[in-house]
Amino acid sequence: MKRGALDSFFKPTVPKKPKYETSEEKDEHPSYPFAIPHLSKSFMTQLNSAPAAEGKTMNSELDLDMVYYAPYIPSSVSNGMFEFLRQELFFQRVRYSIKRDGVSTEINTPRFTTVFGVDETSKFNTDGVLVDAKTTRKLEAGRYKCTPRPIPQCLGYLKALTEATTGETFNFCLVNYYADGQDSISYHSDDERFLGEKPAIASFTLGAKRDFLMKHKPIAPDLKGEVVPEPKQIKLALGSGDMVLMRGQTQAKWLHSVPKRAGDEAKKGRINITFRKAMVKGGTENYYQYNVGTGGVFKWSAREGKMVS
Ligand SMILES: O=C(O)CCC(=O)C(=O)O
Structure with a gap:
């Protein structure tokens, strides 16, 4: 074995210093596998100047109602936020089974993926205890099949x-981490009934640039049997700090996806954060x-440069 290789073999593995500062304060909760630090004062001050760019309204296509901020998060803090969230949050790689044609x-x-929050029928009190939103009484055991987590x-x-x-x-x-260009989300809409009618969803990008594709759902012929032309597909190249607000009929009538991609950006990770409002218990369970x-x-392991279990 060469000298350098021997040295590195015996050298204790010192974790890499994070590329961002955190506050001394942390959020702890029985539903968290580990504590999550607060943002530093410097990050909060920089975030206070958001939106960094004026939002562009996108409503000229049929049934589309969106606002696109490019960027929303100031560029001075977007990479730090990406590093912070990738390092400090906990994630899962979920498997489930569905029935297709039986x-x-x-x-x-x-x-x-990871998720925090609870629907409108419940809330966390100041001690982090889940209570009924109306009575503020502690929830009975078994109200939820899952264990809701407060938003850090x-x-x-x-x-x-x-x-x-x-x-x-x-x-x-909801937070998604796309490790590279092979990670993706296929065409879908966030049109579940538990979000209510015309839900508003704010969706953030941090880290790698990825394409956000949108297409109108198939349109049935009108009452006279005439075919209504579908609007053309939309492609937004979302960069770090960008935010899209989808509202109105957008979820009811349009589908969106983040497809796999190749090239240099595909080697980098991307975080997506969506804020939503679930109205009923079924939303929390879903x-x-x-x-x-x-x-x-x-x-995230900074030493290995990947998510580790
Ligand atoms: O990663 C994105 O930009 C989209 C995420 C998304 O569509 C979802 O979480 O429902």
């Missing part, structure tokens, strides 16, 4: 800024089932 199929979610300060801060900008309110935060599941927890 045949059970295993689905491996092609990205890492680092995401709650961004949620509050987003609410102030958009005039919407949110009670859920979000925890598909974003937490029953498998092990993953955490």
Whole structure:
């Protein structure tokens, strides 16, 4: 064995220093596998100038109602936020089975996911205990099949800024981590009934640039049997710090996806954060089932440069 190789073999593995500062304060909760630090004062001050660019309204296509901020998060802090969230949050790689034409199929979610929040019928009190939203009484055991988690300060801060900008309110935060260009999300719409009619969803990108594709759902011929032309597909190349607000009929009438990609950006990770508002208990159960599941927890290892379980 060469000298250098021997040295590195015996050298203790010192974890790499994070590329961002955190506050001394941390959020701890029985539902968290480990504590999550608060954002540093410097990050909060920089975030306070969001939106970094004016939102562009996109509503000239049929049934489309969106606002696109490029970027929303100031560029001075977007990479730090990406590094912070990738390092400090816990993720899952969810597997579940669905029935297609009566045949059970295993689905491996092609990205890492995590989720925080609870629907409008419940809330966390100041001690982090889940209570009924109306009576403020502690929830009876078994109200939820899952274990809801409070939104940590680092995401709650961004949620509050987003609410102030958009005039919407949110009670859920879903986070996706796309490790590379092979991770993706296929065409879907967030049109579940538990989000209510015309849901508003704010969706953030941090890290790698990825294409966000949108297409109108198939349009049935009108009452006279005439074919209504479908609007053309939309492609937004979302960069770090960008935010799209989807609202109105967008979820009811359009589908969106983040397809696999190749090239240099495909070698980098990307975080997507969505803020949403679930109205009923079924929303909480759905979000925890598909974003937490029953498998092990993953955490970013700066030394290995990947999520490790
Ligand atoms: O990663 C994105 O930009 C989209 C995420 C998304 O569509 C979803 O979580 O429902």
